[in-house]
Amino acid sequence: MSIDKTQAREALAIIESSRRRGFSLHHYQRIAPMLVIWGVAWLVADLSLQFGLATSRQIWPPVSLVGTLACVTVAVLRARRKRSDEDGAGRGTAARTFAVYGLVVAFMAGLFAVTAPLGDRQVHTIFGLAIGLGYALCGAWLGWRLILVGAAIMALSFIGFAAVRDGYAAYMAVVGGGGLLLGGLWLRKA
Amino acid sequence: MEGPDEVIHQSTRLRLVATLRGAPDGEPIEFPRLKAILGVTDGNLSTHLTTLENAGYVELDKAFVGKKPRTQVRLTATGRRAFERHVTYLRTILDA
Secondary structure, three states, X not given: OOOOHHHHHHHHHHHHHHHHHHHHHHHHHHHHXXXXXXXXXXXXXXXXXXXXXXXXXXXXXXXXXXXXXXXXXXXXXXXXXXXXXXXXXXXXHHHHHHHHHHHHHHHHHHHHHHHOOOOHHXXXXXXXXXXXXXXXXXXXXXXXXXXXXXHHHHHHHHHHHHHOOOOHHHHHHHHHHHHHHHHHHXXXXX | OXXXXXXXXXXXXXXXXXXXXXXXXXXXXXXXXXXXXXXXOHHHHHHHHHHHHHOOOEXXXXXXXXXXXXXXXXXXXXXXXXXXXXXXXXXXXXXX
């Protein structure tokens, strides 16, 4: 079997695109359930606000806690399933997932402490922008679909802040929660 | 200079091994995912996996999750080395 330069170049191009695609799809599968979980959490929290069932301070802490626990559970189950032959598989994943969410919470708490006092609309929009930016930045390494999801959430959050007056919580429930939910399903289908 | 790896160089197997190599930490990929990524039929994928398995390049882990069968495919250390050797060989041709 002999391979000339053209065939070698084509083979290397196939290898590169397959590796990149395999890498992206692998991470899409990992991240998709997290997007769905946070999409549902966001929908529940903002619809509760819209219909006056709770205030931000009442609804967001428990919803965030449940969302974080759900994400840790998904990550641990996945780690165990992938490495069922390794003792303690999942403990490292749980610790990493908690650490990431801990850092996000610390960052947001610090940000709001520095910029206080902020109204509900501003807090909401900053959340939308920050979460969108986070996903878009991840997408720079993991795949263009995440960039698109993140950029869409950022843009729609800002548009809502600038243009939507009444029903802002409902708008953010649809844009933020619905956006993450649909984004997660879109990644899962990739 | 070593020659090409004839098991890996076939186009579908080349994509298959490159895709498995793209999974971080050598994590396995499930059979239906591989099938979707490569755009091949069950039978076609099975044939290529058998060839790679016989060469010791991949491991197939078959199990039941509940009542559903699940097959996971992982690149072995031998497969990883063979793939890297093949890539080096292809680059050597371009550099010659």
